[in-house]
Each structure stands twice: as structure tokens, then as C-alpha cells.
Amino acid sequence: MNEEKLQNSNIKLQTFAEHIGELRGRIIITVSILLCLFLISYFSTPFFLGVIKSSATQYGLDLNVFKVTESVKIYIKIMLVQALSATIPIIVVQIYLFIKPALNIQTRKMAILLVPIASILFFFGAFLGFYVISPILLSFFINVSNTLELNTVYNFTDFFDFIFAICIVFGLILELPAFLSFLTLVGIVSVNLLKKLRKFIYPILCLFSMIVTPPDFFSEIIVMSLVFILFEISLLICSVISSKQINNSKKTQN
Template structure:
């Protein structure tokens, strides 16, 4: 029952933070809508609304998106606080270093997806639409869904090194496993990069290299964590013998 009470406590903090950020994000939502409109205009896109309640739906989606990003540090912190009693001192110290990185990587990944991938996909879709020779009307909700999907995907992608480092910290994952799975992982990452990017060589190459780099960074981080953990345990044994 103590575990359930602690879990309820942590979930309560997460829900409260999410609701507060959701409410506060209503202040910045009009600015984000203006930003999306200006970016669409830069691509010569005239965005339209086709339903009466569509404007409300757009506001809610943007508020949810902001609440998710702003709540990320609190969510990770509460998860850590829940599992903290089961971790040794060294693992706790490593986790306190990883948590800020997790939040930062999610923000950087979201910005990278918005700045780099969204323009590439937008240009590709416009090119295909123009090739059809048909009159095209662009819906604001469709454009918003594209932007939010890409930013969330890349936000999560950049979490991979921190997530794998966290698993290594807990002893669930070993660096040798990552090295052995390197060939298979490269193939999977390559296919994933081809799926989420438009079919042109430059964008495919950029995203694929990004994926490979993140995987290699994950290996370096896991290796560093394992070495730190070995040094800690050796020092601890030396203190016990002494």
C-alpha cells in the first residue's frame, strides 16, 4: 500500500503540473498560431478553416502540445523520485545528472524537427501538389498536425541517448549489447529515416546521419556510465575492506 500511495502522490503532482501548464499555455497559443501562419505564408501556402469548431480544436491541440513539453521535466523528476528509494547512492547521483539532459534533449529535438524537417516535408508536399496540376486548398488543422507530429517525433528521438543511458544506469542495458546490435540497429534507423523524410537524397542523408550519430552517442554514454559504476563499486569495496 505504501508503494501505491507514493505512486498516487507522484501522479497527482504530474497531473497538477500538466493542468497548470495547459491553462497557462492559453496565453502563448495565439503567438504560435501567428508563427505557423507566417511560416505557411513563406511557403506560399494559404491556410483555411473548413469547420465551425476547427479554431477551438486548433487552440486545444496547441495548448496540449505546450503542456506536454513544459511538463516533461516534472514528469521525469517524479518518475525518478518514485524509483529513488530502490537505487544506490551512485545511481542516484547519475540520475540527477541525466534528468536535466532528458528535458533539454526533448526541447532541442522538437526545435530541430520544426526548423529542419518541417520545411523539407512542406516543400516536398507542395512540389507533389503542384505536379498534379490541380487546385489545392490547404487546411490549417492538417498543417498543424504535420508540425506537431514531426516535432514530437524528433523530440522523442533525441531522448534515445538519455533513455539508453538511464537503462544502463539501472543495470538493465549493457554497452556490449548496443555494440552487438549496431548492424541491425543501423538498418532499422536507416529505414525509419527514409519513412519520415521526403524522398530526396539530402533530407534522407541528414536524418540518417543524425540517427547514426545518436546511436553512437548512446554507446559512448552507456560506456561512460558503466566505467563510472565500476569505479564506484571498486572504491566501495576498498572502503569496506579497509
């Protein structure tokens, strides 16, 4: 109890300028790590370039480049994607360290569990997007081209941007449980509020699913089902977090 009072007094002593200074320091750390990972990714880029090319080859797609500088841009893009993906855990850790002084001891213990979980969910979502969703969507577009009897020329940059967008979207979708859990943990939202807003949230999730998928009923159903399941799982996790917070507050009062 005394430790929590001491913690709260320390928070009050921090000025706005000190908060900004700390935020700037954490941004500098994150950007520095990102730049280092960007340089290191130069050596692993040929491997990921081969993975992308093989995903196109299995569909019989012949990828082309149309500009002299396009090959260099592709290489740099793949390096940047690797660096950004590897920096995700660092970003999550820096966010946690920035808000840590404002959290009590019990909240810190639960929040620190979200750090690895959030990173794992993002990478699993990206993995799901690349190996499950991308093949479904590629099959749809290729079938449309074949039905229309069109001779399509596939650009490597467009193909890479397509795959990258899907991986990012599904990586972010799987962040939903961690995101809502964090908001519940710090008291921004509550389980009761999320349940009351469910009738508004579901149409928004449906609209989101329709936007990020092509006009294919099967693909839209897959994405909608995934988002709905993740939302309901998020509600269960938030309920557990709320129950633990209530129990901890009762123990503290006693």
C-alpha cells in the same frame, strides 16, 4: 556503506501497495501541473498561433478551416501542446523521484544529471524539427504538388498536425542518448550488449527513418544520419557510465 545497507533495508520494507500508492501520487501531481499549465497557456496561444501561421505564409500557403468548431479545436490543441511540452521536465523529475529509493548514492548522482539533459534534448529535437526538418519536408510536398500542377487547399488542422508530429518525432529521437544512458545506469542494458546488437539496431533505425520521413531520398538520409550519430554518441556516453560504475564499485569494495 552503512548508508547503502540502510537504504536497501528501507526498500525491502516497502510493500507493493505502497509502491502503487506512491506512483498514483506522482501521477496526480503531474496531471495537476498539466491542467494548471493548460489554463495558463490560454494567454500564450496567440503568439504560437502566429508562429505557425508565419511558417505557412513564407511558403505562400493559405491555411483554411472547413468547420464552424474547427477554430476552437485548433486553439485547444495549441494550448494542449504547450502544456504537454512544459510538463516534460516534470514527468522526468517524477520518474527520477519514483525510482530514486532503488538507486545507490553513486547512481543517484549520475541519474540526477540526466533529468535536465533529457528535457533539454527533447526541446532541442522539437526546435530542430520545426526550424530545420519541417521546411525540408514542406518544400518536398509543395514541389510535388507544383509538378503535378495541382491546386491544393491547405487545412489549418492538417498543417498543425503535420508540424506537431515532426516536432514530437525529432524530440523523441534526440532522447535516445538519455534513454540508453538511463538503461545502462540502472543495469538493464550494457555497452557490450548494445555493440553486439548493433547489426540489428541499425536496420531498425533505417526502417524508422524511412517511416517518419516522406519518400524523399535526401530527407531520409538526413534523418538516418542523425539517428546513427545519436546512437554512436549514446554508446560513448554509456561506456563512460559503465567505467564510472566499475570504478565506484572497486572503491566501495576497498
